Amino acid sequence: MVENVIDAGTTERTRQKLLVAATEVFAKQGFKSSTIRQIVTKARVNVAAVNYHFRDKATLYSEVLKFALGSILKKYPPDMGVTPGSTPEQKLEAFILSFFLRVLDQSSGAWHGPLMAREMADPTSALDDLVDHVLRPLGDYLNSILREFLGSTATAPLLNACAASVVGQILFYRHCQPVIAKLNPTLTYRREDLERLARHVYEFSLAGIRALAAGARR
Amino acid sequence: MVENVIDAGTTERTRQKLLVAATEVFAKQGFKSSTIRQIVTKARVNVAAVNYHFRDKATLYSEVLKFALGSILKKYPPDMGVTPGSTPEQKLEAFILSFFLRVLDQSSGAWHGPLMAREMADPTSALDDLVDHVLRPLGDYLNSILREFLGSTATAPLLNACAASVVGQILFYRHCQPVIAKLNPTLTYRREDLERLARHVYEFSLAGIRALAAGARR
């Protein structure tokens, strides 16, 4: 079932081939610059197939977004390796690392990162679904972790600001990648690099959170 | 003198009108989705004016980027209110606040924020110039501040990671604005709001930096 989505196999349907090809094309060039011809050529199907299976280009894009996000969340769940008895510190570190992996995964077929970055910069109607089904739950989960640090009396603005501080540090590497690549050409994103970056963000954030927690209690 | 660049008054030239109109259109729709016809209609000039004054759409876009960035940097310089005798803390706080103001300025005609966000997500050839003339100097300036905290023995990776942590927290509000608006609809970006956010990022970052500085010295 799930395998069919990723492994095309011999019985791969036209619809499935389109989805895979479109994901890559949209991720690389964005919605507007991608052409249906590019997609169907890569998928080795007919020009009319997109309109037949997805009604139009916009709908295909929308499906691609869901498809890509679903895959990545299965691959790197937010609570990666966390057990019921884990400390807040362990939960936070796991959250940060899994976020890094999701957002900067370089393995072939992982187009989730660039896709989401584009969607932020230039939102389409597909964003609404995304927020409701994925982003909001993710944010709530992070807030629940932060509340363990900041205490139950922490105000919503403080929680949100801290969540933003954590997530912002990570997304920076995604959203500003073109600039980073120019300023710091040697920076790579292998698994070990991401672990190092995640460690830094964890330490930086932990200190920040604790300082604010102390301030909030005072 | 400088005012003439922005407000050309009644003798506003076609070139200037184009620049102003194009800035807004590009900021709202991005380079690819914007059409020359939209721009010239808004500027109330002829289609051929773009070709005459800027050669082509790409060059116009490039000029718009320089124009917008130049304006905003004049309005909110990175060392805003800093004197020669200022402490590192004061410099850092000024840097963060000015960055927030630049990136999230809501005053009419301030299209710098969305423009840059799009350029990050979908870089054009104009990005190269931008990096060399604006972004790299800005990064160097931040690093010089951070070095005052981290000491002269701090490694380049540590400096870069800290700089990324600081800047990432700020840019988050820009690059993820569509999502933030949905998750936290009450958040506004008036001057006072930005000062509050800047204060948070400053405190959060200061704690993070100091923790890492201590670790580095150990």
Place this chain on the structure above:
Amino acid sequence: MVENVIDAGTTERTRQKLLVAATEVFAKQGFKSSTIRQIVTKARVNVAAVNYHFRDKATLYSEVLKFALGSILKKYPPDMGVTPGSTPEQKLEAFILSFFLRVLDQSSGAWHGPLMAREMADPTSALDDLVDHVLRPLGDYLNSILREFLGSTATAPLLNACAASVVGQILFYRHCQPVIAKLNPTLTYRREDLERLARHVYEFSLAGIRALAAGARR
């Protein structure tokens, strides 16, 4: 079979209609002055059809050239009516007459003449193919005839000069037609007229060739 190429009948395909219409338009106005709109209007097809069937205007033009030249060479082959045992004189006369017919054929749909004349005066990249596949073989064939008159010891410059003299006399009526029409308005180009002109060129050339052959042997 072959007829289908020219007369597609009621099931005439868009591609064929474009080819026919484009031939006439290009012949009458030249490549640069002809517009795709003129062509598709005449062919009663959509603007995008040119791009779909021929990629662009230049390729369409190139195909038109091949099409027109192929048709006319089938209609009037260079060795028209020549048998294996024909004398050099008969071969030369046949060559001249067929050349006249090809170049000045007035029957409807015979746009080969003006098309080639324009291509000479204002060559496009399509000329290269033409020379290699059509013109050079034609020239070689004429040279082989001339060699029968001039002997195997005739130098290449002499052969080329004589070939030029023969062909030049014919092409004059094509390339200078606008001027001839003004200087000699009664001159027409029906079959019988062309036969008379061909007879003149044949006699004129035969005398010229024989004189030079005598000179060469001496």
Place this chain on the structure above:
Amino acid sequence: MVENVIDAGTTERTRQKLLVAATEVFAKQGFKSSTIRQIVTKARVNVAAVNYHFRDKATLYSEVLKFALGSILKKYPPDMGVTPGSTPEQKLEAFILSFFLRVLDQSSGAWHGPLMAREMADPTSALDDLVDHVLRPLGDYLNSILREFLGSTATAPLLNACAASVVGQILFYRHCQPVIAKLNPTLTYRREDLERLARHVYEFSLAGIRALAAGARR
């Protein structure tokens, strides 16, 4: 007076500069492909100068044609080196050589050849003037020479056909130059080459004319 036309001198007027520049541009690219911008750039004058001095592009072209033809006829008159007592053979040879020189002159600023070739392939209204004032007198002069060979009883069609045979041989090198350059890349058009070609055309034609003269008398 005449010098002003050719020698720009220090007091060269805008009009004159335009004429010189336009001649070259039109000769190289044809009327349609030449742009006013190219011409004014080469002439180092303002864009509006063409419309100011010549009303429009077409009129400028017309003036260029007259200008170029006038120059070349002065340089190489049809009766070059012929004296009252010259024989018909001498007159014919002089006519052919001067025609060759006029049509294939390679010296800088001699754009008459390509200009006329284009005008033949794609006549404009400027051709009428040309025929009346230049081409017809030239044809009459050639006919008068031919009549000395063919006798006063020669019919007009015969005279015209012979004139065409002579002129056609020469113009071939002009009108088919692109093809000749490909088929015979070593052929050059220095003065000595033209004299050799003229000699060939003269001998070839002389034999042809004499043969037809004999036939006409019989």
Place this chain on the structure above:
DNA sequence: AATGAATGAGCCTTCATTCAT
């Protein structure tokens, strides 16, 4: 007499979409 700015028409091309098989 001459200029730089500005104009509007038009051209080639591309693209998403639909039609007919």
Place this chain on the structure above:
DNA sequence: GATGAATGAAGGCTCATTCAT
């Protein structure tokens, strides 16, 4: 289900020409 052909709407750009000085 699936395909190749065909469509109409723009889009970027170029060009000759005119306007205001």
